[in-house]
Amino acid sequence: MHGKARTRLEIVLFVAPALILFIGFVIVPVVLAAVYSFFNLPAGFRWEMLNPERFVGWNNYTRAFSTPEFRKAIANTFFILFASLLVQGPLAVGIALLLNRRMRGRGILRLLIFVPYVLAEVIAGLTWKLLLQPNGGVNAIVDALGLGFLHRNWLADPKLALYTIFFILTWKYIGFAILLMLAGLQGVPHELGEAAAIDGASWWQTQRYVTLPLLAPTIRIWAFLSIIGSLQVFDMVWVTVAPTLRQMSTETMATYMVQQGQFAGQPGYGSAIAVILFFISLTIALGYQRLALRRDLAGSVTRGVR
Amino acid sequence: MNKLSIKHVVAGFVAAGVSLGSLAACSSESPDTAGPDTGESSESASAPAEEVTITWWHNATSGPLPAVWEKVAQDFEAANPGVKVEQTGYQNEELQRTLIPNALASGDAPDLFQVWPGGEIRDQVANGYLMALDDAIPDTIASVGATVNPWQVDGKTYGVPFTFGIEGFWYNKDLFEQAGITTPPTTLAELNDAVTKLKAINVTPIAVGAGEKWPAAHWWYQFALHSCSPETLTTGAAEFDFSDPCWVDAGTDLVDFIATEPFQDGFLGTPAQTGAGSSAGMLANGQAAMELMGHWNAGVVGGLTPDEEVPEFLGWFPFPAIEGAAGDANAALGGGDGFGCSADAPPQCADLLAYIMSEEVQKEFAASGSGIPTVPGAQSALEDPNLQMVAEGLSKASFVQLWLDTEYGTTVGNAMNEGIVNLFAGNGTPEDIVKRMQDAAATL
Numbered sequence A: 001m002h003g004k005a006r007t008r009l010e011i012v013l014f015v016a017p018a019l020i021l022f023i024g025f026v027i028v029p030v031v032l033a034a035v036y037s038f039f040n041l042p043a044g045f046r047w048e049m050l051n052p053e054r055f056v057g058w059n060n061y062t063r064a065f066s067t068p069e070f071r072k073a074i075a076n077t078f079f080i081l082f083a084s085l086l087v088q089g090p091l092a093v094g095i096a097l098l099l100n101r102r103m104r105g106r107g108i109l110r111l112l113i114f115v116p117y118v119l120a121e122v123i124a125g126l127t128w129k130l131l132l133q134p135n136g137g138v139n140a141i142v143d144a145l146g147l148g149f150l151h152r153n154w155l156a157d158p159k160l161a162l163y164t165i166f167f168i169l170t171w172k173y174i175g176f177a178i179l180l181m182l183a184g185l186q187g188v189p190h191e192l193g194e195a196a197a198i199d200g201a202s203w204w205q206t207q208r209y210v211t212l213p214l215l216a217p218t219i220r221i222w223a224f225l226s227i228i229g230s231l232q233v234f235d236m237v238w239v240t241v242a243p244t245l246r247q248m249s250t251e252t253m254a255t256y257m258v259q260q261g262q263f264a265g266q267p268g269y270g271s272a273i274a275v276i277l278f279f280i281s282l283t284i285a286l287g288y289q290r291l292a293l294r295r296d297l298a299g300s301v302t303r304g305v306r
Numbered sequence B: 001m002n003k004l005s006i007k008h009v010v011a012g013f014v015a016a017g018v019s020l021g022s023l024a025a026c027s028s029e030s031p032d033t034a035g036p037d038t039g040e041s042s043e044s045a046s047a048p049a050e051e052v053t054i055t056w057w058h059n060a061t062s063g064p065l066p067a068v069w070e071k072v073a074q075d076f077e078a079a080n081p082g083v084k085v086e087q088t089g090y091q092n093e094e095l096q097r098t099l100i101p102n103a104l105a106s107g108d109a110p111d112l113f114q115v116w117p118g119g120e121i122r123d124q125v126a127n128g129y130l131m132a133l134d135d136a137i138p139d140t141i142a143s144v145g146a147t148v149n150p151w152q153v154d155g156k157t158y159g160v161p162f163t164f165g166i167e168g169f170w171y172n173k174d175l176f177e178q179a180g181i182t183t184p185p186t187t188l189a190e191l192n193d194a195v196t197k198l199k200a201i202n203v204t205p206i207a208v209g210a211g212e213k214w215p216a217a218h219w220w221y222q223f224a225l226h227s228c229s230p231e232t233l234t235t236g237a238a239e240f241d242f243s244d245p246c247w248v249d250a251g252t253d254l255v256d257f258i259a260t261e262p263f264q265d266g267f268l269g270t271p272a273q274t275g276a277g278s279s280a281g282m283l284a285n286g287q288a289a290m291e292l293m294g295h296w297n298a299g300v301v302g303g304l305t306p307d308e309e310v311p312e313f314l315g316w317f318p319f320p321a322i323e324g325a326a327g328d329a330n331a332a333l334g335g336g337d338g339f340g341c342s343a344d345a346p347p348q349c350a351d352l353l354a355y356i357m358s359e360e361v362q363k364e365f366a367a368s369g370s371g372i373p374t375v376p377g378a379q380s381a382l383e384d385p386n387l388q389m390v391a392e393g394l395s396k397a398s399f400v401q402l403w404l405d406t407e408y409g410t411t412v413g414n415a416m417n418e419g420i421v422n423l424f425a426g427n428g429t430p431e432d433i434v435k436r437m438q439d440a441a442a443t444l
Helices: A003-036 A059-065 A068-099 A106-118 A121-131 A137-144 A161-186 A190-198 A203-232 A235-240 A243-250 A253-263 A267-291 B003-027 B034-046 B065-079 B092-105 B119-126 B138-143 B145-151 B173-178 B188-200 B213-227 B230-239 B246-259 B279-284 B297-303 B348-356 B359-367 B376-381 B385-396 B404-408 B410-425 B430-442
Strands: B052-058 B083-089 B112-115 B160-166 B168-172 B204-207 B288-293 B314-318 B331-341 B399-402
Touching: A003 A267, A059 A068, A059 A267, A068 A106, A068 A161, A068 A203, A068 A243, A068 A253, A106 A161, A121 A137, A121 A161, A121 A235, A161 A203, A161 A235, A161 A243, A190 A203, A203 A267, A235 A243, A235 A253, A243 A253, A243 B213, A243 B410, A253 A267, A253 B092, B052 B065, B052 B092, B052 B348, B065 B083, B065 B348, B065 B359, B083 B348, B092 B112, B112 B119, B112 B348, B119 B404, B119 B410, B138 B145, B138 B348, B145 B160, B145 B331, B160 B359, B160 B385, B168 B173, B168 B279, B168 B297, B168 B385, B173 B188, B173 B314, B188 B204, B188 B246, B188 B288, B204 B279, B213 B246, B213 B288, B213 B331, B213 B404, B213 B410, B230 B399, B246 B410, B246 B430, B279 B288, B279 B297, B288 B297, B297 B314, B314 B385, B331 B348, B331 B385, B359 B376, B399 B404, B404 B410, B410 B430
Parallel strands: B052 B083, B052 B112, B204 B288, B331 B399
Antiparallel strands: B112 B331, B160 B331, B168 B288, B168 B314
């Protein structure tokens, strides 16, 4: 066999399984969802039902954008997105800077902070659900500390539930952010800090003008992962909040999609939501890559961007 | 006993006789001709024609019912050699909204499964997912009388209900006595009065599991049932015509009722049936005096007490009438559970269904306290005084309306429940519920 043909065969052999899986389980479903989104379909529909009689054009899309619940779901999702960036980011950088100094019990602290991230999201959600019941652990502690005025119905108060969910998400994912930041800090050379100190910079100035700029690539990657994660929030909301409260105040784009597509028996409408979610995520991901990540990813996806 | 169960018993006797005969042959002293011959004939008689496995999905996950179904499966296997019954219980809403629709759509449906009447059975029949049972088990269908009607589509029967009951108030007799309420309320005014008296003794008057949408929605269904005439209700179901003002009145009356704060604190997050903090749990441990819930609730409440027994104090009364409204004071809201066979299930599926519906199994079902049987002959076996009261209420009802979300189907039902939940949360209007129902109906 000639070298060239052989190389080609090898490429085909090695790429084919992955390609088939990727096309079959990613590309085809995405395309099918786009097709379904133009039809009005009942629950448990069959292929023959994709006929002109059930074709509704852009109706599912206009319906989605004119539905207050869906607009609320988008708003909630973006609240989680921005709040994650603004709260978790600074918190994670701060804690990572602290944990990066030599101190007693540093290893244990690092481990403890990372524990919530290791838990499955559903288990974390159910645990918090029990703790946050009206007569659950959190309120019991609050009362025992004499802070009765803080006694709240954390998950059943429509005004509070979204913040409670955001707190649980932060509790769960801050460990991951801290770990990333710590790893990033390992790449910041000590010599630079020492040089700054010799030049008379205070600890704060060193962090601000030396460490943070060198940590920026890590922060940008973390922000990207956090944005993607926020757009997908589903499990935590689904298992932690009662369906009624979810509808009232914590619906995210993903939970709304499942509720309408599956539980309201409207796969066509649900698919339209899925397509909208897909395009929102795609736009944000690509935009972020082009604007913020291009230096970090130069040479891979964004080659050619000037 | 109906013809089919007789057939099973006869078949059992025949099988037993044959095996006895072969035993006798084996123990017989003469080793020549008789032995091998009988052995051969017994083998051919008892050998199954083919191995068949029937998968059976039901909604029994707690209380005494799982044991009843397990025994049914075992007895059916014993009486039908070669037939294997794999029965599994799933949580009701999970089964109804996720598991069965997905299994049907994927073409890999269980053979025997829970079939919900109204909108869902209509869709399933339209898709050709269900087996028509009229030719296979006519006697079984006849044995439950008019109760089978909701499981019929275009004159054919696609499911048979094994239980049917109505909703009412489950209440704590002791707390009622403490509050000085002598007779259960029969009108809305009396109910309001009872709420006031119960508040005076520092008890949550009514628990509602509004965290899940349907328990809240049932309140609106009851108000609609007692505001609208039976004719209006029937037209609503048949044509999705909700233009009659009574549909809005139902919401207005409900808003007024919610404004009296009869429910527990934070009811928007309360689950209905699971755990001590659920509405059923609050009733079970005496924190709440009443809960509006279906006929199955005695079993659920019993499962949530420390000793897992249905508490002595539990009583039942039907939803009170609304004075001056067009609704029938004796109308009742209810529903049942039925089983049907998937279109490509083996014929033994219908036999199993017939066995489940036999008077003997129905009596076991009734005696277990799981619900009200649909075969009239089995109702005498009801031991639970609470279920006896519900059964009596059902027999007194002049008009029985299926749960409205079931009746209208998933899409309209979901939109309706969303609207009702908004009303409970104080950010919806009675008009909005009706508008959502009409909008959803328009998308069908």
